[in-house]
Amino acid sequence: MSAGFVLLALLMGVVTYPSRALPLLAPGIERLPRPVLDYLRLVGPAVLAAIGAVNVLVQGPGGRRGFHLGIEAVAVVVCLVLTLWRRNLLPGLVAAVAIVALARAAGLG
Amino acid sequence: MTGSAQADLARSRRHLVVDGIGIAASAAAFGFVYGFAAVGAGLSPVEAAAMSLIVFAGASQFAALGYLAGGLAWPAIILLTALLNARHLLYSAALAPWLRDVPTPRRAVMAHVLTDEAFALSIAHFTRLRRTDERGYWIAAVGVTFIPWNVAALAGVFIGREIPNPERFGLDIVFPAAMVGLAAGLITGRREIVAAIVGAGLGVVVGLLVSPSVGIVGGGLLGPLAGLAVPRAAGADLEPAP
Numbered sequence: 351m352s353a354g355f356v357l358l359a360l361l362m363g364v365v366t367y368p369s370r371a372l373p374l375l376a377p378g379i380e381r382l383p384r385p386v387l388d389y390l391r392l393v394g395p396a397v398l399a400a401i402g403a404v405n406v407l408v409q410g411p412g413g414r415r416g417f418h419l420g421i422e423a424v425a426v427v428v429c430l431v432l433t434l435w436r437r438n439l440l441p442g443l444v445a446a447v448a449i450v451a452l453a454r455a456a457g458l459g
Numbered sequence: 460m461t462g463s464a465q466a467d468l469a470r471s472r473r474h475l476v477v478d479g480i481g482i483a484a485s486a487a488a489f490g491f492v493y494g495f496a497a498v499g500a501g502l503s504p505v506e507a508a509a510m511s512l513i514v515f516a517g518a519s520q521f522a523a524l525g526y527l528a529g530g531l532a533w534p535a536i537i538l539l540t541a542l543l544n545a546r547h548l549l550y551s552a553a554l555a556p557w558l559r560d561v562p563t564p565r566r567a568v569m570a571h572v573l574t575d576e577a578f579a580l581s582i583a584h585f586t587r588l589r590r591t592d593e594r595g596y597w598i599a600a601v602g603v604t605f606i607p608w609n610v611a612a613l614a615g616v617f618i619g620r621e622i623p624n625p626e627r628f629g630l631d632i633v634f635p636a637a638m639v640g641l642a643a644g645l646i647t648g649r650r651e652i653v654a655a656i657v658g659a660g661l662g663v664v665v666g667l668l669v670s671p672s673v674g675i676v677g678g679g680l681l682g683p684l685a686g687l688a689v690p691r692a693a694g695a696d697l698e699p700a701p
Contacts, residue, residue, distance in 0.1 A: 355506035358533055362523065363513035365541035371570035373552035375563060382556065388650075389683045393553040394582045395642045395651045396658030396682025397546065400675045401575060402639035403659035406632075408666035408674060417667060425629075426636045433640035438474070443481035446636040450629030 402426060421453040471587045475580055475595055478641070479603035482576050485633035486517075488625035490608035493520055494615020495622075500524040504616045511612040515572065515605065518672070519543045543672045549679045550578035557582075557591045565593075572600040575634075579641040586645055650686040658682025 382390075406422045409415060428449060429442035436442070490511070497507035502524075514520055519540045526536045550573055558566055577600035584595040615622075625631065642655050658678035666674025 355502055355527075356509040358523075358536065359506065359510035359513045361533070361537050362510070362519065362540045363515075365537055366514055366516055366519070366544040366547070367571065369541075369545050369547040370551050370573045371567060373548060373555045374558060374566050374570050374573075376555070385687070387556055389687060390553045390556060392650060392654040392683030392686040393549050393679055394578075394586075395645045395655040396686065397549050397553075397675065397679030398575075398579050398638045398642035398645070399655035399659040400662030400678025400682065402635040402642065404662045404666040404671045404674045404678070405635035405638070407663045408671050415667075415671065417663075422632055422635070425632050426639050429632075429636035430639050430643055434643050439478040439637060439640045439644070440481055442640050443633055443636055446632045447481075447629040450632045451627075452629075454627065454629065 421450055421458055425449040467588060468592060471584055472592070472595055472598065474587065475584045475598060478583070478637075479580055479599060481633050482580065482637050483603045483607045485630055485637070486576065486604050487607040487611040488630045489517060489634075490611030491615035491619065491622065492625060493517065493524075493608075494612040494617075495619025496521065496524050496615075497612070498616050498619065500528050502527075504613070507616050508609070508613055511609050514540070515608070516540075516544050516547075516574065517608065546575075546672065546676045546679060547573055549676065550575075553582060554578065557585050558593075558596070560591065561593055569596060569600065572605050574600065574604050575638065576604045579638055583641050583644045586647070648692045650689045650691070653689050654682040654686030656682075657685035 406426050407418060409418070425446035429439075429446040432442035432445055433439050493511065494507055497510070497520075498504075502510070510520055510523065514523075522543060523536055523540065526539065531539075551570060554573070558569065561569070577596070580599035580603060581596045584599065585591055588595075646652055646655065658681070660678075661681050662674040662678030664674070665677040669677075
């Protein structure tokens with residue numbers, strides 16, 4: 351059984367770990383000034399919204415890059431509305447999956 | 460801990476687990492596809508599993524398979540992996556104030572399992588609780604993401620040919636829908652709304668002009684600045700800083 355790419359995986363891990371660990375392990379993080387803490391509190395909504403929008407609007411079916419406004423965007427909006435209404439993510443996810451699966455089965459997605 | 464605080468903790472953990480069900484299903488489905496694709500790209504089961512356990516970053520793992528199939532040199536693959544995973548800096552920085560009281564060795568392990576999903580679920584959980592819950596982080600990072608992804612990747616290596624593409628069943632929508640739904644759960648005022656809208660808008664524009672991963676980092680970096688430009692709502696000082 352080949353293991354030559356294990357070294358590549360290790361090197362990929364070596365360059366990934368610092369971005370995950372440096373701020374978490376940095377000394378003095380508990381003494382950050384209030385404006386920085388306010389900024390960090392807003393990172394969550396901003397980056398998660400960016401991930402969702404980029405995945406749906408920038409990457410089309412099959413991972414092709416380009417503006418894409420399709421059934422996936424409708425599904426995400428439905429998920430968002432259901433999540434806000436029910437205060438629970440799961441019904442929104444189920445609805446989003448159902449919308450996309452049905453649309454693709456019907457040849458619309 | 461008072462009875463009320465314990466009840467809040469139990470309620471928020473239930474919320475975390477329920478939110479995590481769909482995400483775990485999605486992680487498992489795409490972990491499975493990764494395992495199958497890894498074999499197709501010429502990786503042995505040991506290599507496929509090692510990449511999944513050591514790198515543990517779905518997008519860069521899939522990208523690496525494409526780079527390998529395209530004959531890209533290792534230094535280029537490593538550089539692209541670093542760039543693709545740079546967004547974790549934002550997650551780590553945002554979680555750091557919450558996790559400051561966790562002993563350093565455990566924070567070092569927490570960092571390894573920090574993913575989009577772990578960040579989204581745990582920051583929503585901490586925000587609901589208005590305090591840190593280390594066990595909640597482990598549930599999000601290991602229970603919902605690490606275990607499903609890695610077990611499914613191994614299954615994909617061995618039985619991947621038997622199962623159809625999860626995109627046929629719409630499972631690829633779970634990840635972006637969950638990210639948007641969890642972002643909505645973090646909104647407690649005008650500043651968060653502005654940060655989310657500007658982050659999403661900038662993410663799309665920069666994603667189209669440069670690349671999707673740069674768009675995510677750009678939206679995540681600049682969205683909060685737009686949020687900070689909004690005057691603090693009356694009474695917002697009562698919100699605890701993490």
